[in-house]
Amino acid sequence: MWLFTSSVGRKVVMSVTGLALILFITFHMAMNLVAIFSAEGYNMVCEFLGANWYALVATVALAGLVFIHFAYAFWLTWLNRQARGNQRYAVTSKPKAVEWASQNMFVLGLIVILGLLLHLFNFWFNMQFAEIMHKDLVDMGGGALIAPHDGAAFIAYTFSKVWYVVLYLVWLCALWFHLTHGFWSALQTLGWNNQIWIERWRVISYVYSSIIIGGFALVVVWFYVKSLL
Amino acid sequence: MEKNINVKLKIWRQRGPKAKGEFKTYEMKDIPTDTSFLETMDILNEELISRGEEPIVFDHDCREGICGMCSLYINGHPHGPATGATTCQMYMRRFADGETITVEPWRSAGFPVIRDLMVDRSAYDKIMQAGGYTSVNTGAPQDANAILIPKDVADEAMDAAACIGCGACVAACKNGSAMLFVSAKVSQLNLLPQGKPEAAKRAKAMLAKMDELGFGNCTNTRACEAECPKCVSISHIARLNRHFIGAKLKD
Ligand code: HEM
Ligand code: SF4
Ligand code: FES
Numbered sequence: 001m002w003l004f005t006s007s008v009g010r011k012v013v014m015s016v017t018g019l020a021l022i023l024f025i026t027f028h029m030a031m032n033l034v035a036i037f038s039a040e041g042y043n044m045v046c047e048f049l050g051a052n053w054y055a056l057v058a059t060v061a062l063a064g065l066v067f068i069h070f071a072y073a074f075w076l077t078w079l080n081r082q083a084r085g086n087q088r089y090a091v092t093s094k095p096k097a098v099e100w101a102s103q104n105m106f107v108l109g110l111i112v113i114l115g116l117l118l119h120l121f122n123f124w125f126n127m128q129f130a131e132i133m134h135k136d137l138v139d140m141g142g143g144a145l146i147a148p149h150d151g152a153a154f155i156a157y158t159f160s161k162v163w164y165v166v167l168y169l170v171w172l173c174a175l176w177f178h179l180t181h182g183f184w185s186a187l188q189t190l191g192w193n194n195q196i197w198i199e200r201w202r203v204i205s206y207v208y209s210s211i212i213i214g215g216f217a218l219v220v221v222w223f224y225v226k227s228l229l
Numbered sequence: 230m231e232k233n234i235n236v237k238l239k240i241w242r243q244r245g246p247k248a249k250g251e252f253k254t255y256e257m258k259d260i261p262t263d264t265s266f267l268e269t270m271d272i273l274n275e276e277l278i279s280r281g282e283e284p285i286v287f288d289h290d291c292r293e294g295i296c297g298m299c300s301l302y303i304n305g306h307p308h309g310p311a312t313g314a315t316t317c318q319m320y321m322r323r324f325a326d327g328e329t330i331t332v333e334p335w336r337s338a339g340f341p342v343i344r345d346l347m348v349d350r351s352a353y354d355k356i357m358q359a360g361g362y363t364s365v366n367t368g369a370p371q372d373a374n375a376i377l378i379p380k381d382v383a384d385e386a387m388d389a390a391a392c393i394g395c396g397a398c399v400a401a402c403k404n405g406s407a408m409l410f411v412s413a414k415v416s417q418l419n420l421l422p423q424g425k426p427e428a429a430k431r432a433k434a435m436l437a438k439m440d441e442l443g444f445g446n447c448t449n450t451r452a453c454e455a456e457c458p459k460c461v462s463i464s465h466i467a468r469l470n471r472h473f474i475g476a477k478l479k480d
Contacts, residue, residue: 002477005440006436006437006440006473006477007406007408007436007439007440007444007445007446007447008436008447008469008470008473008474009477010446011446011447011448011470012474076446076448079445079446080403080404080405080406080445080446080448082338082443082445083337083338083339083404083405083406083443083444083445083446084336084337084338084403084404084405084445085336085337085338085341085405086338087250087336087342088336089302089305089333089336090252090331090333091304091305091331091333092305093304093305093306094452095306095401095451095452095455095456096455097451097454097455098450098451098452098455099450099451102448102449102450102451103403103450103452105448181449184449185448185449188449188463188466188467188470189447189449189470190470190471190474191467191468191469191470191471191472191473191474191475192467192471193464193467194464194467194468195462195464198462198463198464198467
């Protein structure tokens with residue numbers, strides 16, 4: 001099967017799973033913004049995406065995407081190190097046209113995965129998973145009890161802690177770098193590129209990544225500032 | 230302004246494919262700055278021979294940027310610090326007086342070292358043999374203008390055909406990928422009417438050969454394009470991807 005055996009096929013898998021993940025985080029970001037405007041509205045979204053069959057199916061599909069993307073990233077990086085050979089250059093240089101992110105996609109991805117685990121622990125575990133386990137209230141320690149579908153309360157709680165704010169911002173930063181390269185790289189991999197579009201796609205990548213990451217970061221900072229007031 | 234400079238050449242010496250290599254530093258005195266880099270290597274080799282030492286092995290042929298034989302990785306750049314130029318087209322005025330210049334062979338699993346600075350690039354020949362041709366009946370050639378080709382298409386095919394098969398793209402790539410070379414060779418034929426009938430087959434065969442020979446998976450870092458002495462664009466890689474994916478989906 002060419003998606004396993006050929007280099008371009010393997011890249012197509014990276015590209016399609018990556019684009020699907022971009023689509024997902026776009027919706028995710030839009031839903032997070034709701035929390036700034038209305039806690040009730042946000043909790044309606046949370047209830048809608050709680051332990052219902054369609055949300056569970058989507059969660060499993062999403063986990064599958066991340067897993068495939070990660071597994072292929074690991075495989076590709078390993079193959080590429082082999083192709084490079086055992087002997088490294090004594091002197092190396094990075095030409096100006098080469099984006100730093102493009103040569104560090106795996107490391108950036110690893111940071112994204114670690115951030116994702118923290119994120120699942122902070123939110124998914126206390127919300128959808130708590131619902132699956134039929135918990136009515138989640139004990140956050142220090143006497144704080146939050147209902148699993150009260151997403152707004154989880155946001156307010158998590159981002160009142162400065163350490164979480166810092167970790168989330170680092171995580172978002174890594175994802176920004178990953179996307180600035182990943183977005184146009186995915187289109188290039190699919191062959192949807194030429195001399196003219198290459199610069200356009202690159203600009204679009206930077207703008208789009210900044211909008212997405214900016215939206216996520218805004219929610220984090222907003223609730224941190226609110227917790228101080 | 231022409232002047233003479235002194236430089237130190239730190240050069241990779243390796244007696245054979247399996248032997249352990251090491252850097253050796255050679256002092257070069259009074260080298261005129263309008264000496265080409267390969268001439269400086271010649272001067273050094275003359276000195277080594279007169280001292281009874283083994284001369285340094287390196288590839289070269291035309292010394293005018295068309296054959297693709299020269300292949301030195303100089304101060305962290307394939308073909309040295311000059312852009313859009315091969316090693317043989319680079320002159321000593323690129324370097325400062327007293328500078329240490331590090332010279333290494335291409336380093337990639339697909340291009341094993343034969344000796345010193347010379348690597349085995351026959352992998353590229355094998356990729357060409359897999360599909361870098363058009364099948365035609367021999368006989369009297371028809372008039373060149375009988376097949377009209379739009380100027381922009383002809384130009385793009387010509388830009389791809391500028392590739393001299395030097396392997397700097399692989400040398401520059403952190404993934405050891407040969408995609409820039411393969412895509413240039415696929416593009417130069419697939420763009421033209423004469424190459425179209427075998428376009429899908431060519432894309433599949435040349436890419437399969439590249440993978441088989443142990444080159445890496447392209448992640449679009451663009452290092453190849455930046456270091457290519459012929460400034461071949463990665464838009465050709467997009468075309469190769471397009472033709473390859475299209476061919477696979479049709480199968
Ligand atoms: C929300 C999470 C993520 C998104 C939206 C995302 C998106 C993308 C996109 C669009 C690409 C470009 C595909 C291509 O070039 O064809 C890509 C490539 C890549 N990703 Fe991710 N990714 C994510 C998470 C991860 C994770 C967790 C890893 C794990 C280490 C990772 C590692 C890589 C690697 C190694 C590449 C290949 C570099 C390249 O092809 O240019 N990514 N990603
Ligand atoms: S694409 Fe450029 S760097 Fe690669 S082999 Fe051809 S001329 Fe050399
Ligand atoms: S020796 Fe022919 S291109 Fe340099």
